[in-house]
Amino acid sequence: MSTSTDYRRRQIVGRGIPVAGNDIDTDRIIPARFLKEVTFETMGEHAFEDARKHNPEHPFNQKAFKGASVLVVGQNFGCGSSREHAPQALMRWGIAAIVGGSFGEIFFGNCVMLGIPCLRASQEDLEWLQKAVGRTPQTAVTVDVDKQEVRFGDRVIKATIPDGPRNQLVGGTWDSTAVLLEAGAAIETAAKKLPYVTGF
């Protein structure tokens, strides 16, 4: 569990980094050979490793985007494998919020568990934002989870996140273990009602 004291994620303000393309899977974000680690500590070094090697122009290689914390992506980002190593790698690289068209469902859930909001924007707005961030990487992007909008310069983009995860992130209750433990004995009570738990 995180030791950070403030869990609330009302808004994230930081410089942007665009990664264009649809259906970028978690194998691409962190190839399986880097999963042979018993901690997540070194994951940040390997974010997009193969894509970066293959393409020196990859945004994660560019000095201009160093220190960025708001990732701007396309459709179905983070599809595929459930590996939490993918959001861990992004988080440890410095990413604190993601704006995209849509997200792989397990990836989205893993991000929430780490306090990383993933907001959905329209294709048109994403294309604009990717270009704008590329042009002026030093300009801060504001990801407002509470108001469900992304601000860049004087432009405001509508960006949505379902109520459940939004409440968790804004309220700082995304540390799910603590929340689930609060149910106490109700967990065992629910279990005892299941025929397969009681032996039919």
Place this chain on the structure above:
Amino acid sequence: MARTLLDKVWEAHTVRTLPSGQTQLLIGLHLIHEVTTPQAFQMMKDSKLTVRMPERTFGTLDHIIPTTDQTRPYADPLAEEMAVHMIRNMKEFKLPFFDMSTGKQGIVHVIGPELGLSQPGMTIACGDSHTSTHGAVGAIAFGIGTTQVRDVLATQCLAMAKPKLRQVRVEGALSRGVYAKDVILAIINNLGVKGGVGYAYEYAGSVIDRMTMEERLTVCNMSIEGGARCGYVNPDSTTIDYLRGRQYAPAGAAFDKAAAWWKSVATEPGAAFDDVARLDGGAIEPVVTWGINPGMSVGVSQRIPSPEAQPEPERPTFREALAHMGFQAGQPIKGAKIDVAFVGSCTNGRLSDLRIAAEVAKKGKVAQGVRALIVPGSQQVEKAAEAEGLHEVFMSAGFQWRKAGCSMCLGMNPDQLVGREMSASSSNRNFIGRQGSPTGRTLLMSPAMVAAAAITGAVADVREILK
């Protein structure tokens, strides 16, 4: 009102509604393996937490296991370290563990159903996206991340939003040479790789009804490749017959009671779905992927599509796929040369898959220059296949007969593609770099089609070989 299996299982496992609006969902079976759990166990230790229901958590080793020399320590020190951690954690937290010595080790999604651990009406979670496999027995089963593994270990619960439900009906009759793998690849091609995001899939229709349990496992396995976190088939007599006599299934009078309850969780006639999709099973031919996600596929008689024929936003991905694969738009997929053939994985590493591949292997010898691996999904599959002499069929045709594990599906063990090698694979993902080489290339297909490609040296139509 008529209810669906999803409604009933969800309700039965609801502990409470969380302030976020999500459900605190009880997890009936938690399966764990060495790759996505060490960090979760560390978090448990750091927070001084104990495993809430140790009798509902089962572990095995699968992802990093070498399939040739399995003597410890493993040649790869990182793999050895992962095994050491897994073994230590299972011992420290006193959890049931199917290690190599038990004869029951194997890919977590093969051994769950095989041991009768995965049962109808359960909720099942595992730190692996292919957990959807277990939905074949009529369970709600989904993959989770490592922090969620900690949640299940510590609380036996997950915070989840109930998905929407799409019924996917496959009607008609499959033609000879067309298998469960072709059906699910056709479904994904049809509904898209993100078509299932936010949905659970209920597979139904006469084609699914007639499928064996192992075929249903193949279909449900790849739900996640269509974006659906879970997919299931309603329990029926096939399910009940499959579970009878399995180690962890109820026995004696309890079995009959269980069977009655299992049937009672099935979707009721007239239940409403958020969406219904229909496929004509008779129109499906053997499917081969040509691109870099499992939705990029064609029938074996077809040509690779052109990016220009796609909607504008899809074109860059299509161009990237063609460039990575070294294919031209308009090129027939049949005849594409291969370097490696792989039969195995949680999708197609069961006994029936090996039987089908062996049937094809009898028709020839592995083509010169092709490296062909047969990797059983579990030690029990390996033993059963050897009892039937399948290993001899494979070896005399020039295939390598290996030990159980995830192997070349994701190349976390020494079984990896080298350089730009082209692989005909019965696994589930053709993502760039998936099979261990950043430039490696993967063509997904059924085990029969993999064996056909192995003996031809190129993508072939298994229907012509089986004639």
